[in-house]
Each structure stands twice: as structure tokens, then as C-alpha cells.
Amino acid sequence: MNNTNHNVEEDWDLVIVPQNNLFDLKLKEVWRYRDLLVLFVRRDIVSFYKQTILGPLWFFIQPIFTTIVYIFIFGRLAGISTDGLPQPLFYIAGITAWNYFADCLNKTSTVFRDNAAIFGKVYFPRIVMPLSIVLSNLLRFGIQMVLFLIIYLYYQFIGTPLTIDYHLLLFPVFVLFMAMQGLGLGMIVSALTTKYRDLIFLLTFGVQLLMYATTVIYPLSSLSGKLYFWISINPMTYIIEGIRRSLLGTGVFDLHTFFYALFSSSIILIFGLLIFNKVEKSFVDTI
Amino acid sequence: MAIAIKVENLSKAYQLGEFSTGTLSRDLERWWALARGKEDPFLIIGEANDRSKKGSSDIVWSLKDLNFQIEQGDAVGIIGKNGAGKSTLLKVLSQVTSPTSGIIKVKGRIASLLEVGTGFHPELTGRENIFLNGAILGMRKHEISRQFDQIVDFSGVERYIDTPVKRYSSGMYVRLAFAVAAHLESEILIVDEVLAVGDAEFQNKCIGKMGDINKGEGRTILFVSHNMASIQNLCKSAILMSKGQFLNHGNTNSIINEYLISLNSKSEALEDIKERKGNQDIFFLNGKVEGINTDDINSVETFSDFIVTLDYRLRENITIFNYRIDVGINNNLGDRVAWLSSNNINQNFDLFGESKLQFIVKNCPLSPGSYTCNIYAELNNTTADWLVNVLPFNVVEKDYYNTGRIVPPNQGNILLNYSMVEDAG
Numbered sequence: 001m002n003n004t005n006h007n008v009e010e011d012w013d014l015v016i017v018p019q020n021n022l023f024d025l026k027l028k029e030v031w032r033y034r035d036l037l038v039l040f041v042r043r044d045i046v047s048f049y050k051q052t053i054l055g056p057l058w059f060f061i062q063p064i065f066t067t068i069v070y071i072f073i074f075g076r077l078a079g080i081s082t083d084g085l086p087q088p089l090f091y092i093a094g095i096t097a098w099n100y101f102a103d104c105l106n107k108t109s110t111v112f113r114d115n116a117a118i119f120g121k122v123y124f125p126r127i128v129m130p131l132s133i134v135l136s137n138l139l140r141f142g143i144q145m146v147l148f149l150i151i152y153l154y155y156q157f158i159g160t161p162l163t164i165d166y167h168l169l170l171f172p173v174f175v176l177f178m179a180m181q182g183l184g185l186g187m188i189v190s191a192l193t194t195k196y197r198d199l200i201f202l203l204t205f206g207v208q209l210l211m212y213a214t215t216v217i218y219p220l221s222s223l224s225g226k227l228y229f230w231i232s233i234n235p236m237t238y239i240i241e242g243i244r245r246s247l248l249g250t251g252v253f254d255l256h257t258f259f260y261a262l263f264s265s266s267i268i269l270i271f272g273l274l275i276f277n278k279v280e281k282s283f284v285d286t287i
Numbered sequence: 288m289a290i291a292i293k294v295e296n297l298s299k300a301y302q303l304g305e306f307s308t309g310t311l312s313r314d315l316e317r318w319w320a321l322a323r324g325k326e327d328p329f330l331i332i333g334e335a336n337d338r339s340k341k342g343s344s345d346i347v348w349s350l351k352d353l354n355f356q357i358e359q360g361d362a363v364g365i366i367g368k369n370g371a372g373k374s375t376l377l378k379v380l381s382q383v384t385s386p387t388s389g390i391i392k393v394k395g396r397i398a399s400l401l402e403v404g405t406g407f408h409p410e411l412t413g414r415e416n417i418f419l420n421g422a423i424l425g426m427r428k429h430e431i432s433r434q435f436d437q438i439v440d441f442s443g444v445e446r447y448i449d450t451p452v453k454r455y456s457s458g459m460y461v462r463l464a465f466a467v468a469a470h471l472e473s474e475i476l477i478v479d480e481v482l483a484v485g486d487a488e489f490q491n492k493c494i495g496k497m498g499d500i501n502k503g504e505g506r507t508i509l510f511v512s513h514n515m516a517s518i519q520n521l522c523k524s525a526i527l528m529s530k531g532q533f534l535n536h537g538n539t540n541s542i543i544n545e546y547l548i549s550l551n552s553k554s555e556a557l558e559d560i561k562e563r564k565g566n567q568d569i570f571f572l573n574g575k576v577e578g579i580n581t582d583d584i585n586s587v588e589t590f591s592d593f594i595v596t597l598d599y600r601l602r603e604n605i606t607i608f609n610y611r612i613d614v615g616i617n618n619n620l621g622d623r624v625a626w627l628s629s630n631n632i633n634q635n636f637d638l639f640g641e642s643k644l645q646f647i648v649k650n651c652p653l654s655p656g657s658y659t660c661n662i663y664a665e666l667n668n669t670t671a672d673w674l675v676n677v678l679p680f681n682v683v684e685k686d687y688y689n690t691g692r693i694v695p696p697n698q699g700n701i702l703l704n705y706s707m708v709e710d711a712g
Contacts (some may be wrong), residue, residue: 013393013396014392015390015391016380016385017391019385033422036422040419043415046415047408117405120383121402122424123381124423124425281385285301285302286302
């Protein structure tokens with residue numbers, strides 16, 4: 001909306017019109033609000049553990065217990081393969097990564113509803129809010145990766161053979177893909193839910209179901225035939241596989257899977273940005 | 288002078304009613320019409336935004352074809368009844384929602400204060416919230432750091448600055464929040480009815496601060512309030528809105544008068560009012576409050592005489608043992624400021640048929656503002672008729688002391704007739 005109109009007589013700083021250019025992402029404006037982005041991230045992190053006894057330790061408790069439950073149910077009872085890796089290591093890598101994606105998706109998808117009070121009273125580029133969600137979740141993800149590192153070092157120490165190679169360099173790239181997909185999908189859902197709330201109900205268990213359609217608790221290599229095909233269509237599958245490959249040395253990864261992840265993430269993000277951009281201007285009237 | 292805000296043909300439509308299953312089919316219909324390059328089928332019929340009448344369409348125009356411009360350094364008050372579109376206008380100007388049609392051109396940065404303390408997080412301390420709130424309002428971090436001490440100083444909550452704001456009293460909360468907003472460095476400041484909260488002392492401080500921002504720093508202010516005194520205090524000019532349209536734009540005092548008269552002109556004849564008590568042995572048909580020196584009905588000059596006239600009808604064949612007629616005068620806060628009663632006067636009038644009674648008041652000592660009356664009739668020790676908040680009238684200021692200066696608003700509820708002498712002793 002920040003068009004600068006260079007007429008001979010009129011030079012306006014701001015022109016407000018009913019329709020936005022869909023492709024105008026107002027990046028300059030977002031940059032001007034970068035301090036707000038940082039403060040939102042800080043608020044999310046700090047307010048998470050204020051007035052708790054364990055404080056930041058809570059960041060670890062959820063993945064630890066989930067991992068224990070998964071080891072028991074999927075590892076011991078169901079006996080699902082972990083690609084030859086120690087079960088704790090296999091599960092915690094998948095869970096931590098998946099949680100990052102799921103948190104981004106869940107929180108972004110209700111961003112309009114959760115922040116209706118602020119959005120209805122003050123203007124700032126709306127995209128700052130989903131971006132702050134992705135960033136604060138990234139911080140949490142980083143903290144939780146410490147837990148992974150501890151378990152990893154333990155297995156190194158007791159002599160479990162773990163391969164680590166140049167694929168590690170791809171780890172940040174896959175995390176970026178995850179962020180793109182979580183943000184993109186979340187923005188699509190958030191835009192649709194401003195008017196129709198149905199999707200929120202769908203999303204809550206949809207994300208849980210999607211986890212089972214992604215290779216979080218089993219490796220892609222354990223599948224075959226039609227099932228392999230359908231699971232690998234899921235854009236998140238190659239990302240989780242890629243993350244395991246970069247950290248633990250197992251998992252399906254080649255140029256084809258890399259580009260599939262790149263393209264699917266980019267398309268989801270671009271589509272999400274466009275639809276978010278369309279809705280943000282007048283959602284206040286409908287939410 | 289240069290133009291700060293220029294608004295052309297601005298309109299804003301809202302959809303009434305529920306968004307539900309029906310909305311989807313209409314969205315598809317709308318989308319289909321737009322896709323073929325036709326007009327939006329649900330936006331064609333426009334109706335004025337009158338909330339008390341039921342319209343045929345469920346699209347309502349909250350703003351309709353507004354055209355105006357505001358000069359740099361001006362302080363403009365926006366007044367109008369609830370639902371006149373004031374807040375919608377401010378929301379569109381502050382980009383919280385987008386207009387349905389029209390264009391707004393702005394020179395300079397806009398900061399808007401539609402609510403005090405937007406985005407305050409209860410778990411964060413005052414200090415943390417100053418930064419967060421400032422950033423939400425569009426300040427850069429270094430701008431906030433530079434002004435931090437002034438903000439804390441202005442708010443007067445220094446002692447609690449490292450306490451989570453959830454432990455603040457609501458007054459402290461508002462003080463801190465306004466302090467942040469008052470230190471915004473924008474060329475244009477938009478303020479909605481936010482000062483209603485907070486005590487009188489702080490309200491005055493805020494109005495004073497806004498005056499500094501406007502007069503001292505030459506920044507433009509748009510201010511919505513139902514408190515005419517603060518508008519009068521702060522604004523050079525005012526805009527009167529009604530049903531989404533501009534009625535007038537001009538000098539503050541004349542616009543406020545126009546507004547108060549428009550409020551009163553709607554008042555119905557007393558006999559049509561349904562909300563009344565009593566057995567109606569005496570029934571008020573109509574009434575008026577008239578200043579002796581003013582041409583406008585329902586308006587009284589300070590320190591001049593005025594007359595309250597009550598038209599009544601007495602039920603036929605009633606024996607009168609005793610009666611009384613009272614008129615209570617309330618200010619715009621609903622406080623009783625004066626009382627007139629037939630009971631306190633040693634004169635006996637006969638009541639008969641359809642007739643009228645008048646109270647004559649000398650040297651009206653009420654301070655300028657809008658007032659209403661409660662009227663009460665009692666016959667033979669039984670309530671006959673009782674109406675609340677009727678006969679609205681305004682007291683308008685007069686240069687009583689012939690100095691060209693008037694008693695400022697907020698300086699008391701009554702005027703005293705005084706003079707000064709030098710103490711020769």
C-alpha cells in the first residue's frame with residue numbers, strides 16, 4: 001500500500017486504496033518493522049516460561065516424554081524399523097523436526113483469530129505476526145536440538161556407529177523448507193478461516209493424521225510399492241528424510257528428492273503469501 | 288498550508304448478520320459476477336446507516352462518499368452520535384481495515400491510538416511492554432530507548448516498571464499505555480475515544496500533552512470524543528458526522544452547537560414518550576426550556592434568564608387536594624445539578640383541563656454544556672406522571688464579564704457572579 005506517487009504537485013507518503021496489488025509484499029515496510037518482529041519473538045519465548053518453576057526446561061520435557069512413549073509403542077510393541085538407528089535417536093530427530101513444522105502450521109493458521117484484538121486496533125504489516133511465529137518456533141527448535149545433541153553424543157560415546165558427512169550442510173536448508181511449508185500452509189488456512197471456521201477443527205486432527213502420513217515414526221525405506229509412492233508425494237516426507245540423512249546418515253535423499261522438497265515448499269509459500277496478502281486488508285470486518 | 292490528509296469519495300460497506308452457510312453461496316455468486324466483469328450484486332443498493340431502522344439489504348454503508356482534506360498542523364475533532372461512522376473513519380485512516388471504494392492520500396507517518404495498550408502482554412513487565420507497545424505502534428527500538436525516561440516519567444509508574452503489568456491497577460495500566468502513545472514521533476496522530484478511562488487529572492494531562500504535540504510540535508491530530516469539553520479544549524476545527532456522512536466541517540464551537548442541537552431536535556413530544564410512570568391523572572403533553580436572550584430553542588445563555596414550560600392535561604372530574612410539579616436538571620454525566628419544585632414556592636395555582644405551567648429561572652448559573660430534565664407530577668400524594676431525561680437543552684457561554692474571556696470548560700459545574708477589589712487595608 002505504500003505507493004509513492006510522484007506527481008508534479010502532489011507527493012504523498014501513503015495512498016490508501018480499496019484493493020492491493022496481490023504481488024506487492026511490502027517488504028520495505030516489513031523491514032521498517034523489524035524491531036517489532038524481534039520483540040514479538042522475545043515476547044513469545046519469555047512469556048512461555050514466566051511464572052513456571054522449571055522455566056526453559058519445559059522446552060525439553062514434551063519431546064522427552066513423546067520419545068519415551070514412541071519407543072514403547074512403535075519401537076517395542078509394534079516393532080517398527082528405525083533404519084538401524086538407536087530408537088531414541090531416530091524418534092527424537094523426527095519428533096523435534098515434525099513439532100517445528102506442526103507448531104508453525106498450527107499457530108500460523110489461527111493468527112488472525114488469535115490476534116484479532118491487536119489487528120483490529122493498530123496497523124502494522126500483518127505478515128510480521130506469522131513471521132514472528134516461525135522465528136520463535138525456530139528458537140524453540142534450536143533449543144530442543146540441544147537435547148538431540150546430548151543423546152547423539154551419548155551414542156557416540158558408547159561407540160554406536162553413526163555416520164556424519166557433508167550432508168550435514170543441508171540441515172539448515174531442510175529446516176528452511178520446513179519453515180516455508182509450515183508458514184505457507186498456515187497462511188492458507190488462516191486466510192480461509194477468517195470467514196469459515198470449519199477448517200480449524202479439521203486442522204487440529206489433520207495435523208496429527210498428517211504425521212502418520214509422513215515418515216516421522218517409520219523410515220521411508222521400510223515402505224514399498226503403492227504405499228511408498230503415496231507417502232513420498234507428501235511434501236513433508238522428503239524433508240524429514242533429508243533431515244535424518246543430514247543428521248544421522250540414513251534416509252532417502254538424492255537430487256530428485258531435494259528438488260521436489262524445494263519446489264513444493266516454494267509453491268506452498270508463494271501461494272500462502274498471496275492468499276494472506278489478499279485477506280489481510282479487510283479480515284477485520286469478517287472475523 | 289500544506290495538506291496532510293486528502294480523502295476522496297471514501298466509502299465503506301459492512302455486511303450485517305451472520306456469516307454462515309449462506310455466505311458461501313453468496314461468495315460464489317459474488318465471485319462469479321466479478322469474474323465476468325460485472326458489479327458486485329450485493330453492493331448495489333446502498334442504505335444509510337440508521338441502526339434503529341430495519342433495512343431491506345444487509346449491506347450497510349458505514350461511510351458514504353466522504354470528501355475532505357486536513358491541513359498540516361491542524362487539530363480536528365470528529366463528533367457525532369454512536370454509529371455515525373467516526374470510528375470506522377479512523378479505522379480506515381489507520382489502515383486497520385480497507386475502504387470499499389475511494390482513495391486516501393496521506394503526507395507523513397500516521398500513528399493511531401484506537402485503544403490504549405494494544406498488545407500489552409500481561410506477563411511482561413512495564414519496561415518490556417513499553418518497548419513492545421511502542422514497536423506495535425510503529426516506533427523503532429532506538430526511538431523508544433531515547434524517549435524511555437520521558438515515557439516512564441509521564442506515566443508516573445516508575446516504581447512498578449519492572450513488575451508484570453498484570454499486577455497493575457487499571458489506572459496504572461492506562462497511564463503507562465497512554466504515555467507510550469503520547470511519545471510517538473509521527474506527523475499525524477489519530478486518537479479515538481481512549482481517554483474515557485483514567486481519572487480526571489490524567490485526562491487533563493493527556494489533553495495537555497496532545498495540545499503540546501499539536502501546537503508545540505505542529506503535528507496534525509484527529510480526535511474522536513464524546514466529551515465536548517476536551518474537543519473544545521484541543522481542536523481548532525471539528526467535523527460533524529451522521530449516518531456515515533459529513534454534515535459540516537468548520538469552527539469547533541459552531542460545530543459542537545450544531546451537534547448538540549441535532550441531538551435535541553430528535554426529541555419527541557412528551558406525550559409520545561412511552562417510558563413513564565404514574566397513574567397519569569396529570570399527563571405531560573409537552574415542554575420546553577427556553578433562554579430569554581437566545582433565538583435557538585433549547586438553548587440558554589450563561590447568567591441569563593430562562594423559562595421551563597410544561598404543557599399538561601388533568602384527568603376530568605378529579606378532586607384536587609394537593610399536587611406538586613418538580614423539574615430536576617441533570618448534566619451530561621447524569622448528575623443532578625439543580626431542582627425546581629412547586630412545593631418550595633408559596634403560591635397556589637389551580638390546575639385545570641389542558642393548560643401550561645412555567646418555571647422562570649433568573650441568572651442561569653450553570654456552566655456551559657448539555658443538560659436534560661426529569662419531570663415529575665404528583666396529585667393527592669400519588670405519582671401522576673414521571674419522565675426521566677427529557678427536555679434536553681444547552682447552556683451556551685456568554686462573555687458575561689465583558690472581557691472577551693470565558694470560564695474554561697472543566698473549571699467547575701456552576702458559575703459564580705463575582706467581582707474583585709483591591710484590599711485597601
